[in-house]
Amino acid sequence: MKYLNEILLGDCGEVLKSLPNDSVDLIFTSPPYADQRRQTYGGVSPNEYVAWFLPKAEQFLRVLKPTGTFVLNVKERVVDGERHTYVIELILAMRKQGWSWTEEFMWHKKNSYPGKWPNRFRDNWERLIQFNKSKKFNMYQEAVMVPVGDWAKERLAKLSETDRMRDESKVGSGFGKNISNWLGRDMVYPTNVIHMATECSNRNHSAVFPVDLPKWFIRLFTEPGDTVLDPFIGSGTTAVAAIQLARNYVGIDLNPEYVEISRARVAETQLGLPYIAEEREDYQVVENIA
Amino acid sequence: MKYLNEILLGDCGEVLKSLPNDSVDLIFTSPPYADQRRQTYGGVSPNEYVAWFLPKAEQFLRVLKPTGTFVLNVKERVVDGERHTYVIELILAMRKQGWSWTEEFMWHKKNSYPGKWPNRFRDNWERLIQFNKSKKFNMYQEAVMVPVGDWAKERLAKLSETDRMRDESKVGSGFGKNISNWLGRDMVYPTNVIHMATECSNRNHSAVFPVDLPKWFIRLFTEPGDTVLDPFIGSGTTAVAAIQLARNYVGIDLNPEYVEISRARVAETQLGLPYIAEEREDYQVVENIA
DNA sequence: GTTCCGCATGAATCGATAG
DNA sequence: ACTATCGATTCATGCGGAA
Numbered sequence: 001m002k003y004l005n006e007i008l009l010g011d012c013g014e015v016l017k018s019l020p021n022d023s024v025d026l027i028f029t030s031p032p033y034a035d036q037r038r039q040t041y042g043g044v045s046p047n048e049y050v051a052w053f054l055p056k057a058e059q060f061l062r063v064l065k066p067t068g069t070f071v072l073n074v075k076e077r078v079v080d081g082e083r084h085t086y087v088i089e090l091i092l093a094m095r096k097q098g099w100s101w102t103e104e105f106m107w108h109k110k111n112s113y114p115g116k117w118p119n120r121f122r123d124n125w126e127r128l129i130q131f132n133k134s135k136k137f138n139m140y141q142e143a144v145m146v147p148v149g150d151w152a153k154e155r156l157a158k159l160s161e162t163d164r165m166r167d168e169s170k171v172g173s174g175f176g177k178n179i180s181n182w183l184g185r186d187m188v189y190p191t192n193v194i195h196m197a198t199e200c201s202n203r204n205h206s207a208v209f210p211v212d213l214p215k216w217f218i219r220l221f222t223e224p225g226d227t228v229l230d231p232f233i234g235s236g237t238t239a240v241a242a243i244q245l246a247r248n249y250v251g252i253d254l255n256p257e258y259v260e261i262s263r264a265r266v267a268e269t270q271l272g273l274p275y276i277a278e279e280r281e282d283y284q285v286v287e288n289i290a
Numbered sequence: 291m292k293y294l295n296e297i298l299l300g301d302c303g304e305v306l307k308s309l310p311n312d313s314v315d316l317i318f319t320s321p322p323y324a325d326q327r328r329q330t331y332g333g334v335s336p337n338e339y340v341a342w343f344l345p346k347a348e349q350f351l352r353v354l355k356p357t358g359t360f361v362l363n364v365k366e367r368v369v370d371g372e373r374h375t376y377v378i379e380l381i382l383a384m385r386k387q388g389w390s391w392t393e394e395f396m397w398h399k400k401n402s403y404p405g406k407w408p409n410r411f412r413d414n415w416e417r418l419i420q421f422n423k424s425k426k427f428n429m430y431q432e433a434v435m436v437p438v439g440d441w442a443k444e445r446l447a448k449l450s451e452t453d454r455m456r457d458e459s460k461v462g463s464g465f466g467k468n469i470s471n472w473l474g475r476d477m478v479y480p481t482n483v484i485h486m487a488t489e490c491s492n493r494n495h496s497a498v499f500p501v502d503l504p505k506w507f508i509r510l511f512t513e514p515g516d517t518v519l520d521p522f523i524g525s526g527t528t529a530v531a532a533i534q535l536a537r538n539y540v541g542i543d544l545n546p547e548y549v550e551i552s553r554a555r556v557a558e559t560q561l562g563l564p565y566i567a568e569e570r571e572d573y574q575v576v577e578n579i580a
Numbered sequence: 581g582t583t584c585c586g587c588a589t590g591a592a593t594c595g596a597t598a599g
Numbered sequence: 600a601c602t603a604t605c606g607a608t609t610c611a612t613g614c615g616g617a618a
Contacts, residue, residue, distance in 0.1 A: 083392065089382070108398065123481070148610080188610070189406060189610095401610065402590085488612085490613060
């Protein structure tokens with residue numbers, strides 16, 4: 001069965017059974033949040049969410065390479081005035097399944113929908129939960145470095161005496177630092193908080209993340225030529241990100257309409273919009289046909 | 291037993307037994323994270339954390355008014371390359387105890403300690419978990435409104451202590467003279483993401499949150515004259531915040547040294563720095579003795 | 581007064597090595 | 600094998616004195 005660089009139709013738990021073991025480097029996905037997209041997806045009730053997700057997660061675990069990573073974008077919905085517990089229950093259940101819960105990134109959505117409720121504020125963040133199959137996974141931190149903050153210009157211009165030696169933290173935490181090591185540094189590593197605006201232009205899909213979000217994780221956890229899987233591909237954003245970064249993609253969706261939309265976006269992307277050529281060195285520059 | 295506006299010495303689970311039912315409007319606290327302040331506190335092993343916390347949470351539930359709120363500042367540590375599950379297990383256990391898990395605010399710490407590891411980035415956020423006793427709790431959203439525009443958020447976050455003494459004089463509103471100019475203009479409600487730097491100036495306490503953090507929640511969930519409890523008072527920051535906002539406080543700590551430090555800070559705050567008199571209408575203006 | 585500039589300091593985690 | 604200890608890694612901000 002051909003699966004590489006395809007958008008496949010079906011339930012990912014079933015479709016994935018045709019994929020070989022240890023064949024995927026990164027799984028990045030934003031599954032339908034419980035009951036929140038009832039019109040578009042079947043709608044999963046919060047209480048059944050964990051049971052619904054686990055058999056799929058088992059397939060994810062099987063197809064993922066031992067060095068691979070699974071990044072799950074999810075947020076618990078409010079049920080009866082409370083945050084529902086399906087997300088944290090899922091973490092516990094997936095650990096029993098064999099996953100390691102390595103980290104939880106926070107996506108700070110800079111432009112969430114306006115709204116007012118008597119008992120809560122606007123929800124401005126989502127979880128990006130990192131699971132791994134083993135403690136030894138691939139991570140390419142240099143690929144996502146960011147410019148150092150403005151503080152550095154002033155701060156590093158003149159170093160004090162203590163800045164030139166190793167200065168131990170006073171509280172006994174074991175921290176210590178030698179600030180003179182930072183001289184000449186203009187790029188630094190990011191943190192586990194990611195600031196990105198949500199995608200406003202709705203592409204017939206009710207929950208859109210910006211293409212920069214999967215791109216960030218694709219750069220961080222894969223190299224060109226690796227394979228990225230999104231088992232709830234929706235409007236195809238993860239596949240677009242993979243193509244633009246010269247990775248292979250596999251997309252799956254239950255909904256034929258989304259499969260169509262994704263295939264169209266993929267084709268459009270592959271046809272060689274000029275910006276692709278800049279990011280993919282192996283691409284020829286092609287006239288923009290649009 | 292007198293407990294109002296006192297810093298009490300002892301294990302909060304025991305000390306709280308002397309407090310009456312339904313007597314506290316807000317509990318705001320940052321307990322020792324598992325095993326992470328070993329030098330200063332005893333250190334609780336991650337695996338025992340939930341069992342250690344639950345009897346205390348039971349007392350919190352008893353002393354909290356039905357309209358009150360419990361805000362818990364906590365973050366899971368990494369154990370053997372994984373985020374430990376004690377925090378999410380605690381949420382599940384506290385719900386069984388009778389708490390509602392209303393919301394989870396995100397504290398984005400802009401100045402986390404530097405560090406680099408092969409498999410993770412610096413941790414730049416902590417949880418502020420909101421628990422309630424009933425669905426009908428008090429919330430004063432207008433008290434934490436912010437001027438529209440990003441510059442204002444930056445301005446608020448960057449106010450130094452001296453700036454605050456100078457600027458923060460409007461009773462209850464929390465906005466300084468400069469910023470109050472914008473009161474008549476477009477004010478918006480904040481979101482559930484809070485941007486504040488950690489307190490670096492050493493107060494002989496290894497884990498200091500900025501006084502603005504408890505202040506934000508005190509404004510949001512209480513009115514002047516209400517009672518704020520911090521059962522792990524540490525260096526007394528929550529009590530200082532309560533005093534500056536004309537609320538009653540109750541602080542508890544197991545460590546005699548911290549009790550001393552907290553009492554000293556409380557006394558210093560009460561001695562009537564001028565800005566206090568402006569914020570507490572029930573205070574006489576007292577000469578600054580410093 | 582106000583701005584500027586020097587300077588100290590904070591909830592970490594990993595891998596190697598030793599016991 | 601299992602645990603304990605130790606060295607190595609690297610940002611951003613607020614305070615306080617000087618200009």
